[in-house]
Amino acid sequence: MSDLSLAAAAPDCADDGVWLACIECGEQLAPFDEPTYRCPDCGGLLEARYEQYPTFEEFSGRGVWRYDAALPFDHGVSLPEGDTPLHEVPRLEADVGVRSLRIKHEGMNPTGSFKDRGMTVGVRVAEELGVSRLACASTGNTSAALAAYGGRAGLETLVLLPAGKVAAGKVAQAALHGARILEVDGNFDACLDIVSELADRGEAYLLNSLNPFRLEGQKTIGFEILETFRDEYGRFPDRIVLPVGNAGNTAALYKAFRELVRAGALAEDEVPMLTGVQAAGAAPMVEAIEEGYEDTERWEDVETRATAIRIGNPVNAPKALPGIRATGGTAVAVADDAITDAQRALAEEGVGVEPASAASVAGLRKLREEGVVDDGEDVVCLTTGHLLKDPDAAAAAGAEPEPVANDTEAILDHLSG
Numbered sequence: 001m002s003d004l005s006l007a008a009a010a011p012d013c014a015d016d017g018v019w020l021a022c023i024e025c026g027e028q029l030a031p032f033d034e035p036t037y038r039c040p041d042c043g044g045l046l047e048a049r050y051e052q053y054p055t056f057e058e059f060s061g062r063g064v065w066r067y068d069a070a071l072p073f074d075h076g077v078s079l080p081e082g083d084t085p086l087h088e089v090p091r092l093e094a095d096v097g098v099r100s101l102r103i104k105h106e107g108m109n110p111t112g113s114f115k116d117r118g119m120t121v122g123v124r125v126a127e128e129l130g131v132s133r134l135a136c137a138s139t140g141n142t143s144a145a146l147a148a149y150g151g152r153a154g155l156e157t158l159v160l161l162p163a164g165k166v167a168a169g170k171v172a173q174a175a176l177h178g179a180r181i182l183e184v185d186g187n188f189d190a191c192l193d194i195v196s197e198l199a200d201r202g203e204a205y206l207l208n209s210l211n212p213f214r215l216e217g218q219k220t221i222g223f224e225i226l227e228t229f230r231d232e233y234g235r236f237p238d239r240i241v242l243p244v245g246n247a248g249n250t251a252a253l254y255k256a257f258r259e260l261v262r263a264g265a266l267a268e269d270e271v272p273m274l275t276g277v278q279a280a281g282a283a284p285m286v287e288a289i290e291e292g293y294e295d296t297e298r299w300e301d302v303e304t305r306a307t308a309i310r311i312g313n314p315v316n317a318p319k320a321l322p323g324i325r326a327t328g329g330t331a332v333a334v335a336d337d338a339i340t341d342a343q344r345a346l347a348e349e350g351v352g353v354e355p356a357s358a359a360s361v362a363g364l365r366k367l368r369e370e371g372v373v374d375d376g377e378d379v380v381c382l383t384t385g386h387l388l389k390d391p392d393a394a395a396a397a398g399a400e401p402e403p404v405a406n407d408t409e410a411i412l413d414h415l416s417g
């Protein structure tokens, strides 16, 4: 068993400084000999390990590649990504009633979601491996990012989408960036099963978050939040609340914290509580936390307005569940209407997010009402995708346009009426 605890000692050194390790049996693999997504011995998830883990002082530059000392390469296929805002939301902060509330808006990445952080590293690894076709299953954002970064690298991209369940903005992005789009008569989990099989047969290089290098890019969200928060407040946040679908970000943030603890840059009692939020209609991670499972049980029927997190079989659960538990966090399910209310509240303070992103704020509100989150806490909510990703959901959540005559007096009458 590979130790995923915060207190784990630094792993044994490998000659070349980076390798892949199975989180279940500890098997170590050379990272760039051939595409590998799971342990060939036991089927466990893999994660990248390094000979050394940097402290904050070793980071320099901007965006994802500021953190190259903690990544397998010092540059990648970049648009560029990262360096996203940590918004203040004073009205929401007062309404929720916490010491401080900041919104880390990952919708401000080049294709409008956090997936860009994963792709800049993942596509760099694809180049290293010399593959020609990249593929993913997607609820939308992964496909948009893969198409853009694959296109930038001049590689063929193939995406499998659940038919009729992907927001318009995301399909448009994937199409225009040049992906070949296959609409599958099945949900996201079925698409991922198929893409994984295609990858195992050598037909394509898989760039979902099952790919450990995707998560290397995404862990920079954790580095960025901690650095920015510490620079502004002189301390680290108590809690990070995030939407959970395939559980890649939860796993990636936990990995960032573990690496900083190992480097001596973060004390164990300074690690923020990882708090996952799922839509009530797609909540296998919440079930696993509540029931004490080590992995999720697959939900075959999932439904939510937050289509980005309409996922019933989170592949990263064995990495993410220990993270939630070890940091003293929790997981909570929220109703679709609560997600829309949170989307409106964020939008009213100028922060435009897609429904799945607003789940973090909806979850925080629920946990405050339940008394799980204390009023003295410093909280960061992660918002993962931009409002324009899902224009239909935004239009439905906002006010209806009012038809008026083409006449100034009529408009003044209308406004005063």
Ligand SMILES: Cc1ncc(COP(=O)(O)O)c(C=O)c1O
Pocket: 113, 139, 141, 142, 209, 243, 244, 245, 246, 247, 248, 249, 250, 308, 309, 354, 356, 357, 384, 385
């Ligand atoms: C906008 C958005 N938010 C949240 C998630 C969930 O992230 P994760 O799969 O890393 O849990 C996804 C995709 O899964 C997403 O596209």
Ligand SMILES: N[C@@H](CCOP(=O)(O)O)C(=O)O
Pocket: 136, 137, 138, 139, 140, 141, 142, 143, 207, 208, 209, 210, 245, 246, 248, 308, 309
């Ligand atoms: N929301 C995701 C689902 C796939 O997640 P991944 O992180 O495993 O690629 C999407 O945008 O497709």
